Amino acid sequence: MNNMLTIAKKEFQDIFRSRTFSIILVLLLVLTATSILVSTLVFKSQVSQYESSLALLLSMGKTPTEAAPQLYPLNLLRGVVDYIEIIGAIIGILLGYLSIAKEKNTRTMKLLLSKPITKKDIVFGKITGNFLFVSLTIVFVAAMILASFLAIGGISLTAVDYYKILAVVILSIAYIMVFFTLSFFLSIQQKSLSNALMICFTIWLVFVLVLPQIGDTMDPDNQVPGGFFKSMGFDKPQEKAVMAKFSGYENTRDFIEQLSVTKHYERAGFAIFGVKTKYNDMPFPDILADQWFNIVSVFGLLAAGIFADAFIMYRNREAWSV
């Protein structure tokens, strides 16, 4: 246990000293703050548009049919979830890669084993050290969210909002660690480290960007700016009734999206933050119950990744011969 913690501590310190990660961390924090600022400005713009339309309607003696835009502060975090999806995955990949690359480059794997340290200590020490760094990164992001809300002013969070942020923090850590375990695995399995990194980025490209993009663009509602069903004047039940006739197409689209861990993370994150409007007034436990499959998928993939890392470290003799 002590050896494992020593390795974890060394891993954490190495990352913390790295300039590369400082740059990515700063980038993520800056993008978090700007994303919240832009969302706030968009919301204020919507309110001012509503107010001017309302004034016009009232001057014409008409009654407004649409309700005023209501601020749900966590809705402003959509961009943050998006950035964690993209940049968080890159962080995970680089951490996994560098964790093995530094040992391969300095040929210290053999040296490590010549000490009274087990393979288990090394694998779980490295995973723990990186887990702590990822957790710290996401905690910084959460702190930046709260600081941005404070700076904007006029935003008050309820206790449930804090629980929701905590839930997304935990989910985000698990999501980033999925990519860490993938990259860790490939960096051990591949003879060339560059190949491992390129394969990871190809997987990242396909699962983080391409599959969700295909799913999104196949959505009939996304074919018209502002939404196809809105342009037809349909409400949700009417939309569902129409789409029920296209269940085969919808199932294929859903299947493509389900292949991506990013989409599971996004769906759960958007539901918890109420980006999908139907979740805004839903009790938090009900949201979690509704999203159980997406949440379990992220954690299931993480468990599979940890298992795969442990397996390859135990079985792959080449990994220990450098």
Added chain:
Amino acid sequence: MLSLDIAKNEVRHLFRERTFFLILSVFILITLASTYIGWSSQHTVESVYQQSVLTLTAAGKNIPPSPFSNLPPLDIVKNMIIYVVLIGSLLAITIGHAIGTKDQKAGVVRILFSKPLTKKDYLMGKLISMSMVLFAITGVSLIISVISVAILSQISSALLLNLIEFYAISYVYMLGFGFLGLSFGLMKKESATALLIPIIIWVLITFALPEMGSALYPTSSLNPVLPQTNILDSPMLSAIHNVLYPFSISEHYKVLSSLTLGLQQTTTTAYVAYPPLISLSILVIWLLATLGVSVRSVSGFDISRGDIYE
């Protein structure tokens, strides 16, 4: 002459790289799939519209005209715009990185420069190979798109010209990223950092600038049909947009590509865009600027440098 020898060697080496083939395969496959996805979505949404008409008729409501009735023939390749932004530019970074770091990884920089080779020849060789490989890939994508459009929709000389224009713009856009990959491959001593920096620039150009300047959420910018936004109603957002939009290379690329494919009604941004000539000039400036970075990187390139670290 030496530049051409270097270029030939680079191309030969690249085609022996498995990872290059991996990303190339993804790009070619997605080029193949994109027209089918576009065609399939188009047919389905038309059927969804017909079904919606039945519902509205039954309810005795007014029937709005179909938003899909006058779609241009090249609408089915609109996803390709996004795939160039996503996969094409990353493929270009990968190629640039591989070409930029190859000699350092092999530890042959000192041997190479012990021959009568100038830095200028060296850079020219790298630039030529980079441009040739990307040109070949763009050409293959063009051929695939032409064949798939001919099979699934229709093709004419005018449409063929539009597709050639679209791929020419895409080539300029991607080549800029290729030059970035090459520059940092030559500049940085660590392979991971050399790859990471152009990827960070790519993230900024693809996601951050469109969000900051045009209030587009990062994942929304992946959809060729952009959401309705009236950001210019907000003076603050409008001011930010005016400052950042000139630098938003991906938005200029998307606007220009949409225009060349005849999609301006549905796929361009809902807010003030520049005239096409200005957008095109910005893309050319982007290419020249990245070329300038490449020249700078090679002028500071240490010819006594040994291996590059992973």
